[in-house]
Amino acid sequence: DQQVKQNSPSLSVQEGRISILNCDYTNSMFDYFLWYKKYPAEGPTFLISISSIKDKNEDGRFTVFLNKSAKHLSLHIVPSQPGDSAVYFCAASRRYAGNMLTFGGGTRLMVKP
């Protein structure tokens, strides 16, 4: 099941620079998208979400962009900090489908001091 894909398994960024994590989806019925951050041996921690009626949502250093025509979303982290180093998952859901989240495979972000 490849409905949600994160094509970059890893990303390395210098501290203070922008991190851009990408996610593609195939199911046009998805209407809610989320980004989670995960450290080893911990559960996913919610970061930010966006509804399909919007194309941008911002929360502090984190901004999510949604391009529905391209079925693509991205997470921008500015400025990146060493504590941001973790695995980032995008997830998607559609209304009235039991709120099932479909996850991408994750991107490991490494922010170098």
Add this chain to the structure above:
Amino acid sequence: EPEVTQTPSHQVTQMGQEVILRCVPISNHLYFYWYRQILGQKVEFLVSFYNNEISEKSEIFDDQFSVERPDGSNFTLKIRSTKLEDSAMYFCASSPTGVGLQETQYFGPGTRLLVL
């Protein structure tokens, strides 16, 4: 800040044995979920639960699996006869209402299940 808790953190069992994984969702949440992540693979949805019944389940959630809310705080996942391929990290999650709304699901720290 309220959080989802899970016990045990680690469980080792023999193939064919029954296991029960326990979760305490965030107290005012009404919608509960189980997901799992096999090592090196994606996080996969297993089941969602609302108003004391299953709302949605994936094809992974076969007859060997069951969920229950035995009291006002706990939410359990039972695997009746474990198989080697059930070895995974199991995550519980909860959301406030979930019914037809776009809501964030909050995850617990997980239970690492190892079936020998």
